[in-house]
Amino acid sequence: MTQDPNPNPRLLEGKTGVILGVANKRSIAWGCARSLADAGMRLAFTYAGERLESAVKKLSEECEGSICLPCDVTKKEEIEDTFAAIGEEFGGLDSLVHAIAYAKREELQGDFFNTSKEGYMIAHEVSAYSLTAVTRAALPLMEDREGSIVTLSYIGAERVVPNYNVMGIAKAALEASVRYLANDVGPRGIRVNAISAGPIRTLSAAGIRDFNSILDQIAEKSPLRRNVTAEEVGDACLFLVGPHSRGITGTTLHVDGGYHMMGV
Ligand code: NAD
Ligand code: IMJ
Numbered sequence: 001m002t003q004d005p006n007p008n009p010r011l012l013e014g015k016t017g018v019i020l021g022v023a024n025k026r027s028i029a030w031g032c033a034r035s036l037a038d039a040g041m042r043l044a045f046t047y048a049g050e051r052l053e054s055a056v057k058k059l060s061e062e063c064e065g066s067i068c069l070p071c072d073v074t075k076k077e078e079i080e081d082t083f084a085a086i087g088e089e090f091g092g093l094d095s096l097v098h099a100i101a102y103a104k105r106e107e108l109q110g111d112f113f114n115t116s117k118e119g120y121m122i123a124h125e126v127s128a129y130s131l132t133a134v135t136r137a138a139l140p141l142m143e144d145r146e147g148s149i150v151t152l153s154y155i156g157a158e159r160v161v162p163n164y165n166v167m168g169i170a171k172a173a174l175e176a177s178v179r180y181l182a183n184d185v186g187p188r189g190i191r192v193n194a195i196s197a198g199p200i201r202t203l204s205a206a207g208i209r210d211f212n213s214i215l216d217q218i219a220e221k222s223p224l225r226r227n228v229t230a231e232e233v234g235d236a237c238l239f240l241v242g243p244h245s246r247g248i249t250g251t252t253l254h255v256d257g258g259y260h261m262m263g264v
Contacts (some may be wrong), residue, residue, distance in 0.1 A: 009256030011242050015042035016090040018082075020071060020134065021099030021152075022056050025037045029099035030059065031230030036237040037063035041095070044086050046071035048100075059190040065182045073100060073130035083137040093141035095241045098134060101204060102126040103167050109209070112165045123166045128173040135181050135192070145190055147190040148241045151178060152233075153252060155196055155260055164207065175252050191249035193240045198228040198256030222257035 017036055021029035022045050037043055043066040047056040053070065060068040067089050071082040086093060103123035107115055131151050138149070156164035157171035175194055182192040199218055205211050219227050236255045239245050254260045 007096075009038060010040040011238075012036060012094075014149050015040070015094040016042045016044070016086075016092065017095035017097065017241065018044040018046065018086055018093060018138070019097045019099070020073070021097075022047065022059060023052055023203050024055060024117065024153050025059065026200075026230065027099065028197060028200060028230045028233050029097060029200060031232075031234030032097045032099065032237040033059075033063060033234070034151070034231065035234035036095070036097075037066070038243060039238055039242065041241075042090065044069060044090065046082055047097060048072040074125055076133075079133055079137050083134075087141050090141075092143070092145055093138055094147055096138045096147070097150045097237060097241070098131050099128060100130055101152075101170070103165075103170070105168045105207070109163050109165075112168075112247060115166045115244065120166055120169075123170045124173060127167065127170040128177060130154075130179065131174060131177050135185070139185065139188075139190070142188070145189075145195070146243075146246065147185075147188075148245070149181070149185075149190065149192040149248070150237050150240045151192075151194045153194045153196045153223060155198075155254075155256065157196070157252075158260070178252065179250045186249055191240075191245070193245070193249060194252040195233055195236050196241065196252050196254045196256065196260065197233045198259055200223070200228065200230055200233070218259055222259040222260055223262070224257035226257060228255055228257055 015114050019029050019033045043063050045056050045060045045068045057068045060066045069082045072076050104119045107119040153171045153175055155174050156168035178192050178194045217226050
């Protein structure tokens with residue numbers, strides 16, 4: 001018999017969360033949002049740039065009581081304004097999901113040693129530093145709550161993945177940031193963890209050379225013999241946000257069908 005993965009559907013009733021990184025229905029952030037909203041959490045969605053405003057607003061309407069705010073993480077004032085608005089609307093915050101990454105397209109091909117200084121900086125600013133920036137902004141809203149912060153990583157942080165290049169370095173910095181942040185905020189009862197997801201066909205995977213064959217290769221080598229879905233990552237996020245993971249912080253949880261632990 002298959003087990004119900006969501007045996008307590010209203011586990012997060014009365015709790016609030018912010019989700020950074022929904023672009024469309026395929027986004028991993030949307031998988032996280034669905035799992036959290038289905039558990040009863042009230043959500044704030046943030047989007048980068050006006051171009052995404054209407055799409056994210058429309059998606060947010062599928063989640064009861066949610067709000068939608070602009071937040072380009074490279075803009076300090078936008079981060080400040082967003083968290084101020086969340087404070088006013090929600091009165092506090094129990095969770096933050098960071099599902100953001102960006103590198104210039106030209107940096108995601110060819111030799112890593114050709115990475116430009118500017119390309120290196122941009123990838124790190126958006127994909128790694130932003131976790132520290134939004135954690136700082138969220139802290140006052142998590143006061144006296146057992147807050148949980150979750151970010152998204154990839155195995156390219158730990159191993160060399162062709163073409164992942166500077167993103168791999170940025171994800172390594174992101175995973176190290178999770179450990180340092182977890183140490184900082186642990187005494188306040190706040191936890192910080194990462195999910196290292198297997199490859200999923202999202203906007204961020206569009207245009208990546210041979211993505212189909214990457215998906216096939218991973219499926220073939222994974223113990224589960226298949227790729228993972230954004231819904232499965234969302235359910236792992238629900239676990240890390242919710243009370244069942246209350247003893248877990250500073251870790252990277254692989255949601256990849258077991259691929260990461262294989263030798264060959
Ligand atoms: P996605 O394109 O749906 O999401 C990426 C998001 O980052 C988009 O919503 C985009 O608007 C946002 N973003 C980019 N620059 C930003 C900025 N300056 N300010 C605010 N937001 C910005 O793709 P996704 O695959 O869902 O990616 C989400 C996270 O999951 C990323 O961290 C990615 O590295 C990670 N991840 C993806 C995969 C995969 O195979 N798709 C695997 C493991 C980890
Ligand atoms: C990205 C590049 C190279 C190889 C890759 C990926 N593999 C996977 C990804 C094997 C699974 C997707 N991934 C894990 C990411 O974190 C993607 C980040 C990303 C993607 C783009 C594409 C469009 C663009 N900039 C990007 N910045 C970051 O212009």
